[in-house]
Amino acid sequence: MLNDISLLIGNTFMYSAPLIFGALGGVISERSGVVNLGIEGMMTVGAFVGAAVGFFSGNAWVGFLVAGLAGGLFALLHAVAAVTFKADQTISGIALNLIGPGLALFLCRLCFSGATMSQPVPHKLPKILGGAQSNIVAQNFNFDITVILAFLVMMAMWFILYRTKWGLRIRSVGEHPAAADTLGINVNRTRYTCVLVSGILAGFGGAAMTLAVIQQFTPTAISGQGFIALAAVIFGKWTPQGAYAACLLFGFAQALSVFPSLAHSAIPSEVLAMLPYILTIVVLILFVGRSVAPKEDGIPYEKGVR
Amino acid sequence: MEKTAKILKKPITSTIIAIVCGFAVAAIVLAVAGYNPGSAFGALFSGIFSRPKYISNVIIKATPITLTALSVAFAYKVGLFNIGAEGQYIVGAVAANIVGYLCNFPPVIEIPLVILAGMVAGALWGGIVGLLKAKFGIHEVLTSIMLNWIAFYFSNLVVNSAAFHQPNSTAAYPVNASSYTMLLPNWKTSDAGMAAMSGTKWLREVMLKTDVNFGFLIAIAAAVFIWMLLYRSRKGYELRAVGLNHDAAEFAGIPVNKNIVITMLIAGALAGLAAALAITGTNPHRISTLSAFENNGFNGLSVAFIAGSSPIGCIFAGLLFGGLLYGGQSIQANIGAPSEIINIMIGTIVFFVALTAVVPKLAVRLEKRGMRNAK
Structure with missing residues (x-):
């Protein structure tokens, strides 16, 4: 019994960690008023760069950091389109979702002699209790370090958004950029910074997949997690803590669908796999209801236009 | 001047610019990766147009x-x-x-x-x-x-x-x-x-x-x-x-x-x-x-x-x-060359479609300047 529960909890956190990074990236970007549909693309770039750098350098931490950097650089494209060119952010986000996986697979074939999979990294990111544990419960609670990092990032983002002047500025830029502008807040710079951070976090999320959950980059390493993260942003009503909880729910439902005593039951595996998504819709109808985006989310700011 | 502005205002102009940009970026990526963009695009176009069955398959795919x-x-x-x-x-x-x-x-x-x-x-x-x-x-x-x-x-x-x-x-x-x-x-x-x-x-x-x-x-x-x-x-x-x-x-x-x-x-x-x-x-x-x-x-x-x-x-x-x-x-x-270059190209085209929405706005500005100069 205790083993089962601990397994469920362990898997929940394992599955949700990459999602949490992606979702927090979405929160920070959308809070500043830039819709970010490109999380999937940014996560894929991070997943590839993390695995590739982790493999060639032999150090997973270097891979993780460079993945964040790559995600951030990639997100700059979105910032240029959304902020400088005042482009339709939906379209530019979708574009990143095409370019990101395309670029990742293109580079993967160049780096790994034509294969769409990278070589496995020599060492994964560490676990919190170190190596293998003899006790099953301890083994299940031996989280990846990324689980802890994801929690810390959520706390930090909550603190910054709601307890510091920078957070107030970010939120005001997302709600009413013109008012923020008259108070001397640089709207464009704030949005650039937030999109950049969003990309860095999404990059981390991708790397959390390929350096902690699995050990290499594959074409399906990131397949829809970015969109689930996007859903979690809306589900969590654009708050870090809400998005975090939504990601845990997805992670839990996914853990449930691979839970041994359920997986060996008469229920078809496809029905179990559907579970997280059905559960989400039910929760939405029963408890969450209308979600309201930051007021100026997705609308380019034009100085002097009312 | 007015004529240019008129052409630039048409939505199709922005789209064509975006498509050209998509090809240009793909060419750069191919060149950096050590492939000849010319022969890559040659292969692309002959893969679309060179035989009747290719054209038919394109329509089926579309x-x-x-x-x-x-x-x-x-x-x-x-x-x-x-x-x-x-x-x-x-x-x-x-x-x-x-x-x-x-x-x-x-x-x-x-x-x-x-x-x-x-x-x-x-x-x-x-x-x-x-x-x-x-x-x-x-x-x-x-x-x-x-x-x-x-x-x-x-x-x-x-x-x-x-x-x-x-x-x-x-x-x-x-x-x-x-x-x-x-x-x-x-x-x-x-x-x-x-x-x-x-x-x-x-x-x-x-x-x-x-x-x-x-x-x-x-x-x-x-x-x-x-x-x-x-x-x-x-x-x-x-x-x-x-x-x-x-x-x-x-x-x-x-x-x-x-x-x-x-x-x-x-x-x-x-x-x-x-x-x-x-x-x-x-x-x-x-x-x-x-x-x-x-x-x-x-x-x-x-x-x-x-x-x-x-x-x-x-x-x-x-x-x-x-x-x-x-x-x-x-x-x-x-x-x-990896076929994913096509995804990069399509993505770039979509990206530039977002960017070139700015073109008609520039055209309006161009037009206004033209009118001021005419006075």
């Missing part, structure tokens, strides 16, 4: 994405982002496959029945999204993403079920031949057909080596229908009003929620139509186990945006996209 693009573009005009076209396509394919396999009527009844099944399933899937938005205010992107995955696993559930799974395969039983929508499917392989076509080589190649079918004609008809609905009907006026400003539409007495549900029903039906035509019109005429999304709906998003959400534009953007997807395969086959 059919479903033109229709899913139409679905996305239509919803976008009403202010809804239909990221769920993927799921609507999948359930449409499942329904068309099931009905086409279980029923076996003469083609006059069978074909409309199978296509209707696909459309109804797609409409249902889209309708759920519309209903949840109208009734509970749940964001359409959120429900769409969930329903995409539910459709994905539902399709696999059907494929693997005892009733529909064809033994020793990873697929369901195909639909009956009476639901085929290829051009003269029986005649073309008969002796009479062979004899009639023996004189014209290109016709033989197209008819026998590709699944040339009616799908693209139906896609064109659907595009014209959606254009008429949006711009030549009272309903279309209502729908566009909802898309432009919810509150103003509500205030003017237009039932916003009802129109949201109607829009999602139609959008879903279009995606389901895309799937049904793919099942009836192309080999293997059945659904297979999905290991990842096949992107028929997601590609529709890109096509719709390249088309600037114009229903008629979707036809041309669909052909462009189909051409790049199909011709792109020859890049890897002929010069060894």
Whole structure:
């Protein structure tokens, strides 16, 4: 019994960690008023760069950091389109979702002699209790370090958004950029910074997949997690803590669908796999209801236009 | 000056600039990676145009994405982002496959029945999204993403079920031949057909080596229908009003929620139509186990945006996209460059479509300057 529960909890956190990074990236970007549909693309770039750098350098931490950097650089494209060119952010986000996986697979074939999979990294990111544990419960609670990092990032983002002047500025830029502008807040710079951070976090999320959950980059390493993260942003009503909880729910439902005593039951595996998504819709109808985006989310700011 | 401004203001100009930029970026990426962009593009274009059967395959490839693009573009005009076209396509394919396999009527009844099944399933899937938005205010992107995955696993559930799974395969039983929508499917392989076509080589190649079918004609008809609905009907006026400003539409007495549900029903039906035509019109005429999304709906998003959400534009953007997807395969086959270059190129085109929306605005500025100078 205790083993089962601990397994469920362990898997929940394992599955949700990459999602949490992606979702927090979405929160920070959308809070500043830039819709970010490109999380999937940014996560894929991070997943590839993390695995590739982790493999060639032999150090997973270097891979993780460079993945964040790559995600951030990639997100700059979105910032240029959304902020400088005042482009339709939906379209530019979708574009990143095409370019990101395309670029990742293109580079993967160049780096790994034509294969769409990278070589496995020599060492994964560490676990919190170190190596293998003899006790099953301890083994299940031996989280990846990324689980802890994801929690810390959520706390930090909550603190910054709601307890510091920078957070107030970010939120005001997302709600009413013109008012923020008259108070001397640089709207464009704030949005650039937030999109950049969003990309860095999404990059981390991708790397959390390929350096902690699995050990290499594959074409399906990131397949829809970015969109689930996007859903979690809306589900969590654009708050870090809400998005975090939504990601845990997805992670839990996914853990449930691979839970041994359920997986060996008469229920078809496809029905179990559907579970997280059905559960989400039910929760939405029963408890969450209308979600309201930051007021100026997705609308380019034009100085002097009312 | 005025003439330049006029040309720049046309939406098609921005699109062409975006396409040129897409090719330019792809050329740079290829060159940096050590491939000759010239021979890569040569391979691409000969992979599209050099043989009649290639052109036919491009059109076949363009059919479903033109229709899913139409679905996305239509919803976008009403202010809804239909990221769920993927799921609507999948359930449409499942329904068309099931009905086409279980029923076996003469083609006059069978074909409309199978296509209707696909459309109804797609409409249902889209309708759920519309209903949840109208009734509970749940964001359409959120429900769409969930329903995409539910459709994905539902399709696999059907494929693997005892009733529909064809033994020793990873697929369901195909639909009956009476639901085929290829051009003269029986005649073309008969002796009479062979004899009639023996004189014209290109016709033989197209008819026998590709699944040339009616799908693209139906896609064109659907595009014209959606254009008429949006711009030549009272309903279309209502729908566009909802898309432009919810509150103003509500205030003017237009039932916003009802129109949201109607829009999602139609959008879903279009995606389901895309799937049904793919099942009836192309080999293997059945659904297979999905290991990842096949992107028929997601590609529709890109096509719709390249088309600037114009229903008629979707036809041309669909052909462009189909051409790049199909011709792109020859890049890897002929010069060894990873075929993912096509995804980078398409992505770049979409990216520049977003950027070049600025061009008409610049044109207006240019025009104003011209007028000031004239004074």
